[in-house]
Amino acid sequence: MTFLDRLPTPQMPHLPLTALAPMQDVTNLDFMHVISQYGCPDYFFTEYFRVHTAHSSLDKDILRSITENATGRPVFAQLIGESIPDLVRTAKQLKQYPIAGIDLNMGCPAPRVYRKNVGGGLLRDPDVVDQILGELRSAVDGLFTVKMRTGFADTAHFDQVLTLIDRHDIDLLSLHGRTVKEMYRGAVDYGLIAHAVERLRCPVLANGNVSSAAAAVAVLKETQAAGVMVGRAAIRNPWIFRQIQAALSGAPVFVVTLGQVREYIDRLYYSPRVTSIPERCRVSYLKMYLNYIGQSVDAAGGFLHDMRRAKTEAELFGICDRYLLCQPDLPFAAEPYGGLFARPKAEAAVAS
Numbered sequence: 001m002t003f004l005d006r007l008p009t010p011q012m013p014h015l016p017l018t019a020l021a022p023m024q025d026v027t028n029l030d031f032m033h034v035i036s037q038y039g040c041p042d043y044f045f046t047e048y049f050r051v052h053t054a055h056s057s058l059d060k061d062i063l064r065s066i067t068e069n070a071t072g073r074p075v076f077a078q079l080i081g082e083s084i085p086d087l088v089r090t091a092k093q094l095k096q097y098p099i100a101g102i103d104l105n106m107g108c109p110a111p112r113v114y115r116k117n118v119g120g121g122l123l124r125d126p127d128v129v130d131q132i133l134g135e136l137r138s139a140v141d142g143l144f145t146v147k148m149r150t151g152f153a154d155t156a157h158f159d160q161v162l163t164l165i166d167r168h169d170i171d172l173l174s175l176h177g178r179t180v181k182e183m184y185r186g187a188v189d190y191g192l193i194a195h196a197v198e199r200l201r202c203p204v205l206a207n208g209n210v211s212s213a214a215a216a217v218a219v220l221k222e223t224q225a226a227g228v229m230v231g232r233a234a235i236r237n238p239w240i241f242r243q244i245q246a247a248l249s250g251a252p253v254f255v256v257t258l259g260q261v262r263e264y265i266d267r268l269y270y271s272p273r274v275t276s277i278p279e280r281c282r283v284s285y286l287k288m289y290l291n292y293i294g295q296s297v298d299a300a301g302g303f304l305h306d307m308r309r310a311k312t313e314a315e316l317f318g319i320c321d322r323y324l325l326c327q328p329d330l331p332f333a334a335e336p337y338g339g340l341f342a343r344p345k346a347e348a349a350v351a352s
Helices: 029-036 060-067 084-094 119-124 126-139 158-167 190-199 213-223 232-236 240-249 258-269 279-296 302-307 313-324 344-349
Strands: 017-020 043-050 075-080 101-106 143-149 172-176 204-207 227-230
Touching (some): 075 084, 075 143, 101 126, 119 126, 126 158, 190 204, 258 313, 279 302
Parallel strands (some): 017 043, 017 227
């Protein structure tokens, strides 16, 4: 039985697959619902459920992205932690809910995470990885998937960890082609992803710099992966899954306009979570997304410069209108303009 055959949704497309990467503080229920308006990925992953101690409980907000999800797509519940009894206990608790499967985070590059020997920090110790995968595999009778990077500071343990992925019958590997210490800097090593594809029995999703439909096609050609996982590019361009599916089927790729991006910003801002918090917090929350959206608005970076200095809702939306509605039919760039990147604080917020 294949990975697709075991998914709880009967009408899944043929490979290649698309998935929205789990991003802390981003891939909540509201964002899943917003992105579904523009073209859903084939499945979602939750933000990670933190497993600290025997007293750790399921985060109610993250749980809502499973129990109240109306996108029609399977949702995997992601765990992060190192305590094996508590990871097993939490996985069993989550089985009571309509999840597609359990996903283990072995890739988060945020220092505040890996310093606790969880997320990407696990890749420093293959023996611990072996124990965790073995115990979780025994406890999870459904789909058990892993998201990871190619190593911690280097790739010395990469093949050893791939052996463990096979040994413990992992159902799907989402592989970001950088080390933990590289975070989002430097080139993605698609050669190592291709190596994992060739070596593993389970399907592999290629992750890292899948920035557009054209990039997705190129990555799939180079790696022969079963699909792509898209993270930050989906914040910038929620149409990307629709565009990837079109490109893979040989159909024309939908061109997004600045006016449509302005409407997307409204959807983000007026989602239930955002409207329930004070204005100052709403403005800061939206800026987290605009740091990515702004990378494709104008080549000079004027939108990012002005947006980051706005303090009120009126100022922020005035800037959005000035850049996006003056010529609403102009195309929104498919790729980020060169040199326009999210600030380190924003990148840390969405580390996965």
